Amino acid sequence: MASSVAFSHDFAFDPAYGYDAPDALLGIPAPPAPDGFDAFWQDRHARARAVDTRPVLGPVEEERDGVRIHGVTYTSVGGVRLALPAEGPVRHGFVVGHGYGGRQEPGRDLPAPLPGAAVILPCVRGMGERGRVDGIPDLAAEHVLHGIGSCDTYVIGDCAADLWCAASALTALVPELAGAGLPGGPRLGYLGESFGGGLGALALPWDDRFGAAQLTVPTFGNHPLRLTLPCAGSGEAVRAHHREHPEVVKVLGYFDAATAATRLTLPTLVAAALFDPSVPPPGQFAVHNALAGEHELQVLTAGHFAYRGMVAEAAELDANRTRFFGERLTAAG
Structure with missing residues (x-):
C-alpha cells in the first residue's frame, strides 16, 4: 500500500491533513445516520x-x-429536462457521474470499462451548459449551497435524482x-469521480438496478470532520456557510x-488519495471505510493535483476497473 508523499505546493494548509500513512486514514468512521435517514x-x-x-436520442455528435x-435529453424530478451525451447499445450499461464544473465532453469517461457497453x-442540474437550469448557479461554490x-x-x-433518472433513461433507450x-436481468455499473463519487455513494444504496460501482476521490464524506478541514474545493464554501449558519x-x-x-x-471499487487540496482525504477514506458490502481500495498518491506518476496510476486504475466490473456485472442479452 502506498505511503504519503510530501509535495511542494502553495496552499495555506496541508492537503494531507496530517495523515502520513493510509493506515491512519483507514480508521476514520462514518457519522451516525440522523433520524429518518x-x-x-x-x-x-x-x-x-x-x-x-x-428520453429523446439526438444525432451523432462524435x-x-x-x-x-x-x-x-430526458426529464428528471421536478420536470427539469436535461441534456447529455450517450453511446449506443449492447451488453452492459453504465451511468457515469461527473465532477464539479460539469461535463462539456466525455473525455476520460470513454471508452467504457467493458466492451459492448451503452x-x-x-449532466446534473445546474452544472455546465447541458445541465443549465434557471435559478441554479453553475459555480461550484454557489451550487453546493443552493437550497x-x-x-x-x-x-x-x-x-x-438526476442519476436515478439517467438510469431510467438509459434502460428506456436500450432494449437490452x-x-x-429484475431477477436474472443485467445490472448497471456506476462510475463517479469527486462530486460524482459522492453523489454515487448517496444514490446507489437505494437502487437495485446497479450491480457494481467505482467511486474515485469521492466528496461529501463525514461532514462533521470536513467542516474542520480547510480545502480549495466546494467544501470551503460549505465551511464558510456553516460559520454563519451552524444549524446547517x-x-x-x-x-x-x-x-x-x-x-x-x-x-464497490474506491480510489482514494493521500493528498488532495480539493476533497480532503479523510472524507474520501471515510466513504471507503463505511461500505457495507464487498469493496476494494486503490490508494492514489494525490487527487485534484498534478504529480509525477499520475499517468501510470490512472492506467492502473483503468485496468483495475475493467477487471472489477468484468467480474461482477451480468451481461444483457
Whole structure:
C-alpha cells in the first residue's frame, strides 16, 4: 500500500491533513445516520423512479473508440429536462457521474470499462451548459449551497435524482437493458469521480438496478470532520456557510456520503488519495471505510493535483476497473 508523499505546493494548509500513512486514514468512521435517514432517501428514490423520463436520442455528435456518441435529453424530478451525451447499445450499461464544473465532453469517461457497453453521461442540474437550469448557479461554490437550508430543497438531493433518472433513461433507450434490476436481468455499473463519487455513494444504496460501482476521490464524506478541514474545493464554501449558519449540520447529516455508504452493499471499487487540496482525504477514506458490502481500495498518491506518476496510476486504475466490473456485472442479452 502506498505511503504519503510530501509535495511542494502553495496552499495555506496541508492537503494531507496530517495523515502520513493510509493506515491512519483507514480508521476514520462514518457519522451516525440522523433520524429518518433511510426513509428520506427511499422516498426520494421512489419519486424519481416514478418519473416518465421520455428520453429523446439526438444525432451523432462524435464517433471514436468504437462508439457513437449521441446527444440525449430526458426529464428528471421536478420536470427539469436535461441534456447529455450517450453511446449506443449492447451488453452492459453504465451511468457515469461527473465532477464539479460539469461535463462539456466525455473525455476520460470513454471508452467504457467493458466492451459492448451503452453509457449515459448525465449532466446534473445546474452544472455546465447541458445541465443549465434557471435559478441554479453553475459555480461550484454557489451550487453546493443552493437550497441548503432544508433537506427538501437542497440541490444535492435533486442531483442524486438526476442519476436515478439517467438510469431510467438509459434502460428506456436500450432494449437490452430494460430488465435491469429484475431477477436474472443485467445490472448497471456506476462510475463517479469527486462530486460524482459522492453523489454515487448517496444514490446507489437505494437502487437495485446497479450491480457494481467505482467511486474515485469521492466528496461529501463525514461532514462533521470536513467542516474542520480547510480545502480549495466546494467544501470551503460549505465551511464558510456553516460559520454563519451552524444549524446547517442538521441538513448535511442527510447528505453525508460516508453515512450513506453504510447502506451500500453492492461491490464497490474506491480510489482514494493521500493528498488532495480539493476533497480532503479523510472524507474520501471515510466513504471507503463505511461500505457495507464487498469493496476494494486503490490508494492514489494525490487527487485534484498534478504529480509525477499520475499517468501510470490512472492506467492502473483503468485496468483495475475493467477487471472489477468484468467480474461482477451480468451481461444483457
